[in-house]
Amino acid sequence: xxxxxxxxxxxxxxxxxxxxxxxxxxxxxxxxxxxxxxxxxxxxxxxxxxxxxxxxxxxxxxxxxxxxxxxxxxxxxxxxxxxxxxxxxxxxxxxxxxxxxxxxxxxxxxxxxxxxxxxxxxxxxxxxxxxxxxxxxxxxxxxxxxxxxxxxxxxxxxxxxxxxxxxxxxxxxxxxxxxxxxxxxxxxxxxxxxxxxxxxxxxxxxxxxxxxxxxxxxxxxxxxxxxxxxxxxxxxxxxxxxxxxxxxxxxxxxxxxxxxxxxxxxxxxxxxxxxxxxxxxxxxxxxxxxxxxxx
Amino acid sequence: xxxxxxxxxxxxxxxxxxxxxxxxxxxxxxxxxxxxxxxxxxxxxxxxxxxxxxxxxxxxxxxxxxxxxxxxxxxxxxxxxxxxxxxxxxxxxxxxxxxxxxxxxxxxxxxxxxxxxxxxxxxxxxxxxxxxxxxxxxxxxxxxxxxxxxxxxxxxxxxxxxxxxxxxxxxxxxxxxxxxxxxxxxxxxxxxxxxxxxxxxxxxxxxxxxxxxxxxxxxxxxxxxxxxxxxx
Numbered sequence: 001x002x003x004x005x006x007x008x009x010x011x012x013x014x015x016x017x018x019x020x021x022x023x024x025x026x027x028x029x030x031x032x033x034x035x036x037x038x039x040x041x042x043x044x045x046x047x048x049x050x051x052x053x054x055x056x057x058x059x060x061x062x063x064x065x066x067x068x069x070x071x072x073x074x075x076x077x078x079x080x081x082x083x084x085x086x087x088x089x090x091x092x093x094x095x096x097x098x099x100x101x102x103x104x105x106x107x108x109x110x111x112x113x114x115x116x117x118x119x120x121x122x123x124x125x126x127x128x129x130x131x132x133x134x135x136x137x138x139x140x141x142x143x144x145x146x147x148x149x150x151x152x153x154x155x156x157x158x159x160x161x162x163x164x165x166x167x168x169x170x171x172x173x174x175x176x177x178x179x180x181x182x183x184x185x186x187x188x189x190x191x192x193x194x195x196x197x198x199x200x201x202x203x204x205x206x207x208x209x210x211x212x213x214x215x216x217x218x219x220x221x222x223x224x225x226x227x228x229x230x231x232x233x234x235x236x237x238x239x240x241x242x243x244x245x246x247x248x249x250x251x252x253x254x255x256x257x258x259x260x261x262x263x264x265x266x267x268x269x270x271x272x273x274x275x276x277x278x279x280x281x282x283x284x285x286x287x288x289x290x291x292x293x294x295x
Numbered sequence: 296x297x298x299x300x301x302x303x304x305x306x307x308x309x310x311x312x313x314x315x316x317x318x319x320x321x322x323x324x325x326x327x328x329x330x331x332x333x334x335x336x337x338x339x340x341x342x343x344x345x346x347x348x349x350x351x352x353x354x355x356x357x358x359x360x361x362x363x364x365x366x367x368x369x370x371x372x373x374x375x376x377x378x379x380x381x382x383x384x385x386x387x388x389x390x391x392x393x394x395x396x397x398x399x400x401x402x403x404x405x406x407x408x409x410x411x412x413x414x415x416x417x418x419x420x421x422x423x424x425x426x427x428x429x430x431x432x433x434x435x436x437x438x439x440x441x442x443x444x445x446x447x448x449x450x451x452x453x454x455x456x457x458x459x460x461x462x463x464x465x466x467x468x469x470x471x472x473x474x475x476x477x478x479x480x481x482x483x484x485x486x487x488x489x490x491x492x493x494x495x496x497x498x499x500x501x502x503x504x505x506x507x508x509x510x511x512x513x514x515x516x517x518x519x520x521x522x523x524x525x526x527x
Contacts, residue, residue, distance in 0.1 A: 050507075052507030053507055054507055055507070127507075168416050168417045169414040169506065170417075170510075171452075171506065172507045204505075208307040211305060211307075212305045212412075216412065221304070223303030223304070224304055228298065231298060231301060267297070267298050268298065270299065271302065274299035275299075277299075277304065
């Protein structure tokens with residue numbers, strides 16, 4: 001969106017293991033930046049899903065999930081309630097997020113019910129991570145094993161949403177599971193981070209390369225995120241001068257499709273496909289980077 | 296400068312894939328040189344895992360034996376550091392105590408992983424026996440403790456328990472001990488090597504698996520398999 005204080009860059013790439021086996025990339029990323037009405041400024045939603053390797057059509061499930069969840073959040077942020085307030089302003093962040101995850105789970109269920117090719121819900125299993133930003137505040141949650149990292153105006157950097165605990169590395173609860181609500185990590189309401197300058201949403205294919213574990217806690221690996229955020233903040237400043245923001249090749253972002261002046265998405269795709277990243281994991285990888293600046 | 300050039304990455308430790316071989320070395324294992332085949336099988340397992348680039352970094356192995364006594368013949372180590380013990384057959388079949396020891400080793404290993412921040416896969420306990428337990432009888436205190444430990448351990452996801460009966464093994468008892476959904480397998484005569492190769496291929500697959508991926512193990516009962524459906 002031209003002149004927006006928000007920029008998002010993202011890409012999903014096929015992992016080496018899927019290239020070898022001929023499987024498609026099962027990750028999906030979708031984002032949208034949109035105005036929330038007169039005088040309310042812009043908002044952004046980022047949705048990242050990772051289709052499970054054991055599910056035969058998980059890339060379809062991931063695609064359905066990111067679009068359905070983002071649409072539900074956008075509905076809250078853009079629907080007028082009354083007295084100049086939007087639905088989002090009279091609803092708790094927790095409810096908005098829960099409704100977005102529910103919309104994703106129900107959309108997958110509906111696809112399975114309508115599918116004529118014998119696809120059932122578990123064939124569409126995927127994780128889902130969501131972040132929405134409005135009025136200087138970010139709200140985020142996930143069901144799955146990716147993570148969301150935030151960098152703040154005071155220099156702090158921390159994990160905003162951790163991977164949902166699972167004792168074993170190859171086990172994860174997808175949003176198609178009946179237990180998904182109890183397997184959700186959320187940062188909303190009073191715990192929602194303020195002063196956020198950058199955020200990164202990523203799937204588990206990236207997690208080994210971009211995080212560290214200290215005393216059993218997961219932390220962002222600053223050697224990765226500081227230069228990454230600096231790179232995009234600088235790109236964003238350059239874009240600001242021309243009033244451009246990146247489009248999302250992967251995210252099919254209708255709002256930004258006309259802005260192909262930058263190659264931020266391609267830069268991320270290049271990074272995710274690089275030898276450096278692939279040396280840690282041969283899984284599909286998705287990374288979305290958001291830059292927020294005060295209006 | 297490309298993004299690849301400007302960012303550093305964290306090189307995490309490889310996730311680990313722990314297995315305890317729980318081996319019967321009672322006196323009867325001398326018959327038909329089963330003990331010799333067992334020793335060869337362990338060596339073959341190590342060699343096979345070492346051939347796989349990923350598995351050799353990830354598979355951790357421990358050996359608990361039961362015969363004259365319950366013994367940790369080899370504590371957990373990486374495959375690289377695993378020195379196959381030469382086991383000698385002697386004594387009875389204190390299976391109950393051995394299962395408890397295997398479970399203790401697994402919990403200790405998990406604590407070490409957690410302390411070091413190492414991710415791990417669900418551990419396996421792989422039991423091979425040619426007899427029946429001599430330290431417990433159905434319904435006694437140790438029996439109840441061991442059966443509860445295995446059944447609850449499987450149900451709560453602490454480990455996966457596989458039982459293989461060799462020769463004159465009491466398959467009925469093994470079935471009662473084993474998790475209900477995983478029937479013990481009867482080893483075809485002289486198929487120790489095939490079984491260990493199957494185990495190494497299974498561990499190779501597990502150690503390469505990703506979140507949400509179902510690991511389909513090879514059928515041990517096929518024509519080329521090493522197992523027979525036990526007649527119980």
